[in-house]
Structure formats: C-alpha cells, structure tokens
Amino acid sequence: MSSQILPDNFVRTVPDGDTHERDVCHDCGFIHYVNPKVVVGAVVHHEGKILLCRRAIIPRLGFWTMPAGYMECGETAAEGAIREAMEEACADIVIDAVLAVYTIPRIAQVQVMHVARLGKPHFAAGPESQEVGLFDWDEIPWDDLAFPSVRWALTHFREIQGQDTFPAFTNPPGEFGNMR
Amino acid sequence: MSSQILPDNFVRTVPDGDTHERDVCHDCGFIHYVNPKVVVGAVVHHEGKILLCRRAIIPRLGFWTMPAGYMECGETAAEGAIREAMEEACADIVIDAVLAVYTIPRIAQVQVMHVARLGKPHFAAGPESQEVGLFDWDEIPWDDLAFPSVRWALTHFREIQGQDTFPAFTNPPGEFGNMR
Numbered sequence: 001m002s003s004q005i006l007p008d009n010f011v012r013t014v015p016d017g018d019t020h021e022r023d024v025c026h027d028c029g030f031i032h033y034v035n036p037k038v039v040v041g042a043v044v045h046h047e048g049k050i051l052l053c054r055r056a057i058i059p060r061l062g063f064w065t066m067p068a069g070y071m072e073c074g075e076t077a078a079e080g081a082i083r084e085a086m087e088e089a090c091a092d093i094v095i096d097a098v099l100a101v102y103t104i105p106r107i108a109q110v111q112v113m114h115v116a117r118l119g120k121p122h123f124a125a126g127p128e129s130q131e132v133g134l135f136d137w138d139e140i141p142w143d144d145l146a147f148p149s150v151r152w153a154l155t156h157f158r159e160i161q162g163q164d165t166f167p168a169f170t171n172p173p174g175e176f177g178n179m180r
Numbered sequence: 181m182s183s184q185i186l187p188d189n190f191v192r193t194v195p196d197g198d199t200h201e202r203d204v205c206h207d208c209g210f211i212h213y214v215n216p217k218v219v220v221g222a223v224v225h226h227e228g229k230i231l232l233c234r235r236a237i238i239p240r241l242g243f244w245t246m247p248a249g250y251m252e253c254g255e256t257a258a259e260g261a262i263r264e265a266m267e268e269a270c271a272d273i274v275i276d277a278v279l280a281v282y283t284i285p286r287i288a289q290v291q292v293m294h295v296a297r298l299g300k301p302h303f304a305a306g307p308e309s310q311e312v313g314l315f316d317w318d319e320i321p322w323d324d325l326a327f328p329s330v331r332w333a334l335t336h337f338r339e340i341q342g343q344d345t346f347p348a349f350t351n352p353p354g355e356f357g358n359m360r
Contacts, residue, residue: 004213006210007208007210009208025205027207028187028189029187030186030187030205030212031184032212033184034253035217035218035253037215038215038216071216071290072200072215072216073285074288075285076283076350097347097348098347098348098350101257101278101281101292103255103257105253105255108254110251110292112281112290165345167345167346167347168347170256170278
C-alpha cells in the first residue's frame with residue numbers, strides 16, 4: 001500500500017527469497033519495499049483548553065486536527081511530535097506521556113499520540129495551518145474534525161483528566177479509521 | 181536511512197517541492213522515500229515465566245529476544261505482535277496492553293511492545309528461532325540478549341507486576357539503543 005505513484009517500469013512480483021509480492025523495477029531490479037508509516041502528534045492543553053489547527057493542506061483542507069505528521073528518520077516519536085507542533089502551530093510544547101497508539105490498517109499508518117502542554121503561552125498558524133486556536137471542550141468543532149483519530153484522541157484525553165497515570169489507549173472497539 | 185542497497189542509478193538530491201534530500205533514480209525519476217519502520221512485539225508471560233526466542237537469523241544470531249518483527253501493511257500493531265509470536269515461537273498469544281513505545285533513532289525504528297499471555301500452553305521454535313523457552317526472572321540470559329530494547333522491555337515488564345494499569349513506557353533515560 002503506497003500513496004506514491006510508481007513509474008511504468010515497476011512490476012508487481014515476488015522477489016527471490018521473499019514471501020510477499022513487491023513492486024520491482026524491471027530495468028534495474030530495485031525493490032520498492034513498503035511498510036506502515038508512523039504519524040506522531042500530541043493533544044496539547046493550556047489552562048484547560050486544547051490546541052487545534054485548521055488544515056491549510058490536503059487532505060481535509062479546512063478541517064481541524066491536533067498537531068501531527070509523519071515521523072522523520074533520526075528523531076524519536078516525542079521529538080517528532082514536538083517538531084510538528086512547532087511547524088503547524090508555532091508552539092513550543094512539553095511532552096508528558098504517551099496517550100495512544102492507533103493503527104489505521106487501510107492506509108498502513110501507526111499513530112503515536114502524546115499528551116503535551118504549552119511550554120510558552122504562544123502559538124500561531126504555521127504554513128500548513130489556516131488558523132490555530134485553544135478550545136474549551138464544548139467549543140471543539142466536532143463536526144469539522146479532519147480524521148476519526150482526532151476524535152479518538154480528544155475523547156481519550158478527556159477520559160484521563162484527573163488521573164496521574166493511565167494506560168496507553170489503542171483504537172476504540174470496532175473503530176479502524178476507515179471513515180472520515 | 182535505509183538498510184536497502186540502492187542500484188547505481190540512484191542519486192542523492194532534493195526533489196522539486198521537497199525540503200529534504202532523497203534518493204532519486206536518474207533514469208525514471210522514481211523517488212525512494214524512507215521513513216522510520218515499525219517493529220511490533222510482546223513480552224509474553226505464562227505461569228510467572230517469560231517467553232524468549234533464540235534467534236536463528238542475523239543480526240544477532242544465537243542471541244535471545246522476545247517475539248517481535250517488522251509490522252506489515254494491513255494489520256494493526258497488536259495483530260502484528262500476534263503474527264510474530266506465531267511465526268517465531270508457534271505461540272498463540274493474547275494481547276493485554278501496550279507496554280512501551282521505544283524509538284531507536286540510529287536505525288529509524290519505532291518499537292511498539294505489548295504485554296501478552298499465552299492463549300494455549302504451547303510453543304515451539306519457528307523457522308527464525310533456534311529454540312524457544314519460558315524463563316523465570318532469574319533464569320533470563322541477561323548477557324545474551326539480542327538488543328538493548330529487549331532488556332528495556334523485560335525490565336519495564338518487571339516494573340508493572342502487581343499493577344492493574346500502567347502508563348506506556350518510552351526509552352529509559354539516556355538510552356537510545358545505540359549499543360548492542
């Protein structure tokens with residue numbers, strides 16, 4: 001599974017010594033291995049409110065999400081979440097815990113979501129956001145959230161209020177993120 | 181970062197519209213994106229003992245590990261851990277919780293480790309294992325563990341004994357998995 005469109009010189013075949021079909025270049029023999037990708041992000045709170053970003057990019061342009069994005073090589077999951085908060089919300093965040101590990105098998109995505117707080121009381125829209133705001137629970141734009149896992153993470157964050165420690169959540173029962 | 185050796189027709193360059201250097205085929209323009217890979221596994225317990233596998237494959241052939249391996253597309257992290265336990269230890273396991281999310285930046289790996297138990301009192305060496313056994317804490321071959329994160333996971337599993345719920349662990353302080 002890949003969102004990348006391959007040139008015509010790739011063919012689908014099982015390489016020697018492999019057990020799975022892969023995309024292989026019939027010119028040079030390059031094998032295009034595809035593995036699940038990791039998204040890292042955080043539910044960021046400040047004075048009882050939650051930081052959300054309105055997306056300025058596809059997919060789901062104009063819809064709301066927490067800061068999150070693809071993890072890069074060479075960083076930890078927490079470092080990736082901190083980087084994404086800076087890129088998308090110009091926010092300097094402090095990670096406190098792992099909130100959840102969600103899997104979206106349809107798009108082969110693992111999402112490592114954290115609980116974090118603003119290290120400084122400042123935020124602004126980065127280039128990938130139309131706007132960024134702090135929301136009370138009742139103000140959250142529930143009908144305009146970008147992805148099912150945004151709702152999961154917010155709901156799970158709500159559940160752990162008042163708890164010193166909590167187990168990491170996974171997908172809610174029966175939820176696989178197949179719908180938007 | 182990639183363990184895959186690329187053909188000579190790949191060159192290192194920043195594609196149009198990108199911000200990072202990538203490996204690009206100068207014949208067909210194919211871009212070889214590399215992201216962190218996900219390893220899924222489980223500390224499996226049965227009657228107070230822990231299931232360990234002696235590796236029959238490189239790297240670290242002959243050293244001990246818990247069942248774990250690369251997550252495949254189309255499965256959840258928990259499903260991947262269950263598959264790996266069956267492949268490496270012929271063990272039918274039941275996942276109870278997320279134990280830890282470790283990151284090894286040097287090799288761009290995220291490890292999602294679970295707590296699990298044997299669903300049936302049976303195990304055996306799969307094709308990737310020389311032998312599989314159940315170990316009391318004092319019997320664990322500490323000097324012959326395959327990877328630092330095996331020690332982390334066993335130690336973290338030990339810490340949560342007697343606790344109904346516990347937060348997901350991350351890398352121990354100062355530990356980045358750079359040494360074997």
